[in-house]
Amino acid sequence: MSRRVLSALLGLLVFSGTTVAPSPGTASAATYSGYVMGYFTESPNFSGANYGLHLAVSQDGLNWTPLNQNNPVATPTQGTQGLRDPFILRKQDGTFTVLATDLKGTDWSLQNQYVHVWDSTDLRSFTGYRRVKLHSMPTHSWAPEAFWDASRGQYAIIYSAVNGGHDVIMVNYTTDFTTVGAPQTFFDPGHAAIDGHLHSANGVNHLFFKNNTNGTLLAARSSSLAPGSFTTYGGPVSHGGTEAPIVVASLTSGTRYLWGDTYTPNGVFYAWQTTNVGGTWTPVDQRSYTQPLNSKHATIQPITAAEMSGLLSRWGTPTWNRLKSYNFPDRYVRHQNNVARVDTYPFEPYQDQQWRIVPGLAGSGVSFQSVNVPASYLRHSGYAVVLAPDDGSASFDADATFTPVAGLAESSWTSYRSHNYPDRYLRHSGHVLRIDPISTATDRQDATFRVGF
DSSP: OOHHHHHHHHTTOOOOOEEEOOOTTOSSOEEEOEEEEEEEEOOTTSTTOEEEEEEEEESSSSBOEESGGGOOSBOOOSTTSOEEEEEEEEOTTSOEEEEEEEOSSSOTTOOOOEEEEEEESSSSSOEEEEEEEOOOSSSOOEEEEEEEETTTTEEEEEEEEEOSSSEEEEEEEESSSSSBOOOEEEEOOSSOEEEEEEEEETTEEEEEEEETTTTEEEEEEESSOOTTOOEEEEEEEOSSSEEEEEEEEOSSSSOEEEEEEEETTEEEEEEEEESOTTSOOEEOOGGGOBOOTTEEEEEEEEEOHHHHHHHHHHHOOOSOBEEEESSSTTEEEEEETTEEEEEESSOSSGGGGOEEEEEOTTSSSEEEEESSSTTEEEEEETTEEEEEEOOOOHHHHHHTOEEEEEOSSOTTSEEEEESSOTTOEEEEETTEEEEEOOOSHHHHHHTOEEEEO
């Protein structure tokens, strides 16, 4: 699939909406057609670290398209001049407020009583930037989130801070995210708890959080939103050290997805699913979802078709792609020492997995141009696939051209047939790419890729 075709398809991200029930922070039922994600970025050696607000969009809440070339759309100018843990709230009037931890980097010992705040009508522009002080304690203000508490007629800002010797979930109430009430303890399970996330379903309020002593995700519930009313009932869910839980309702079914961000390794999102929020969560196959490149500690909110269209128009879609392996969905096509491989995400240099899928050099199909070595393309040589500089020859053009077809293992994915050896397809073998004839089920899986971001 050429980049031109991909861009055209991405322009069709607006689709028929689905009416979903309101959640805290939403004034009434609305017709939503997709999702927006906010996040910051880090990579294993921090070459991809950027502590500004990033956005991505998705039709299904599982596979994401970064906006603005995966660059930030807003960056703090006060405090540490960096953010972590952004949260996007849709307020009662339909506009947005963005909250975030005031922390640039990883100095967990930093004492900071403030959080970053922006206002936005449509997430296309951000106004009223300010820092809001939540408390005067000698501790942090991590992972702020907010929800509408109808019984109080106020918004609750919840966040993590040390109180009583360990992290608890604190709360301040506000009507304008400028002036806030006194801090209170919202939830204290008796051990370190951070990253509180509220999700309401069927009249029950569920608080998901990280047990900061063992890196697992737990859940508590309450029939009210009153501080001190939540009781732990579920967990643990984890994949290694896991934090930053997010629960997202499907727009097309009764399924809900629980996202967790791991830090072993740093920055891999895993997902679980259920049709009963208070019940058992089962892992989602990684084939089903793809996080934005280098994304960390996300926030996800449903958006309308008009909002989706506006975001795409304002910020644009990437000029590059990533290719995920079908049968090793934790691996992506990359080059390393000029050898084409599929390697486990994340890795460095992270740019090795970014490709411009351009019109085929031989006049049809597509070619794969490296983003970080732009004079070089994937080509086959002796049936092995390597990254090589374009020498301008007809043989290079032919070796570097592939015809995209419906995925041999899954038709919604993509396979690539060699231009000059049409009986052979691009596939991985021993995690190294080559072109081979395809005959077995394993061969078909090896030769199937998801084009995404």
